Amino acid sequence: MNTAIKTEGLSKTYKGKKGKHVDALKDLNLDVQKGEVFGFLGPNGAGKTTTIKLLMGLIYPTSGEFYINGIAGTSLSYKKMAGYLSENPSFYDYLTGEELLSFVGRTFKMSADAILEGSDRLLKLLDLYDARKRPIKGYSKGMVQRLGLAQCLIHDPDILILDEPMSGLDPIGRILVRDIILDLKSKGKCVFMSTHILNDIETICDRVGIIVKGELRLVESIRDIMAKGIKGYLLTFNTISGHMANFFKTISEDIELTKDFSPDNSPSPLLVKGGKGGLFSTCIIKQEDLESVLSEVIKDKETSIQMIEPVRKGLEELFTEIANED
């Protein structure tokens, strides 16, 4: 029983006018674990919001089912464990921020003390404390978004379902949201967040799913994506001998050497001590050559390495690749 969100063949077809149908979500099978931060990535119109609205019982699946903490989505009680932030949150705008939070708290049957404590803490955290007694009508878009975050956190739910939590926020707001999500992660909460903005996803999420045109194309942990995405290593040398240069030549014809690097010119002009005015020479090698290169370097007294950095295909590149398939 470690699954927080499970979907089985979840599908949604919107029936439009004149028999126009949109297959917004096709056969989604997903398992999101407790304590996991799951990034639900996809371009605009991919079906992210549709999935989230299905999970919150706002719309009903055409077929398939889902479970939250093991409770079927057909029952109401699973909603007690979840907090939801919609893409464009909209709250009764005649209420003040404080009144909204207390309404939410009471609906979740929290005690008056707990509501007061939680409301003050969250309003302060989300920089809305000064605006707490003003009607939401007068809030900016970013403030409503932050209030949305407060209202989905007030009852301290185990599962947070956030639709594009970063959109509509300024850089400071985004950092705030990122820190809040990281804090939730440290408390063992499950966060399911959709986004088409990839900033910070690598640091926030444990796992991501990429959905395109209603189909889930990939589910993978960030760590695996990072490991698999390694294309090679960038080596930076303090000094490099002609022998090493020739060795590089033997590994591969198409080794990328920085412009001044020439194995024929021995001793290499780059055989220069690093430091003031000195040159660093760098080259990129394939992942599988790393070990042999390193053992060669250790043997060679005239060569010393300053830095080894992985060169990887980032999430961004992977995302674009998958989104543009077919």
Place this chain on the structure above:
Amino acid sequence: MVIILEIAKITFKGGMRDKVFITLLAVSILCFIILVPAISSLSMRQPREVSVGLSLSIISFVSLILTIFLGVNLVYRDMERRFAHPVISMPVSREAFILGKFLGLSGIIGSGVAILSAFSLIGITIASRLYQSSIPMSYENFIAAVFFEFIALIIVASASILFSSFSTNLFLPLFATVGVYIIGNVTQAVMDYINSPHGTKLPSPSIYLSKTAYYIFPNLTALDFKFNAIYSLPTSPAYMLTVLSYAILYIIIVLGISVLIFRRRELL
């Protein structure tokens, strides 16, 4: 139950903070205190009767406007502006939402009617002091009349909730609600006509149609106790109880249908 009351409270607050609601109430209060005594005193013989009649008409007109305006505004707008979405995403059942909305709306209508009645009594008292009337004022009858006015209006409010529960545009619930009020006020008269000697000569489809309308639409004529209030006529408690049970049953059915429809509604 707690949740239903929470929704009701929020709805009530929304009405109480509505500028149109406040303005309409303020204007009507001025009418009661200034206009009603002034006009009533013009009819030298029956100032009390005129002031009661006038006040009850103003109360029913103003509160009807409030009911239709708030009924459509507070329920339809919830869908339109997606205020309902965060509520439905909480552990709030669709039926709790509908019932809460209805209770909140009834609360606002009740407050509106109560405030209007209180101020109208001031006007009536002023008018009756100016000239003595032959028939004494019956406060019980006045209260019964406004109470049943309130009941008629919450029937109209339940209809506005029903139409808002499936409509995706504003005009359907708006006109349909006005329609229910108008038809609800004439079905009794039409029925009486059909049952009169003249009525039997009518073509059968129109008789059939009128009878159907009589059973489908609320009979608001039955809830009209204005006449008794104006002339201080006695009203039978048994009759009032029957009418009240009819109204409650009617509301339960309409809200039941609203719940069935709203359960299937997708909040896009």
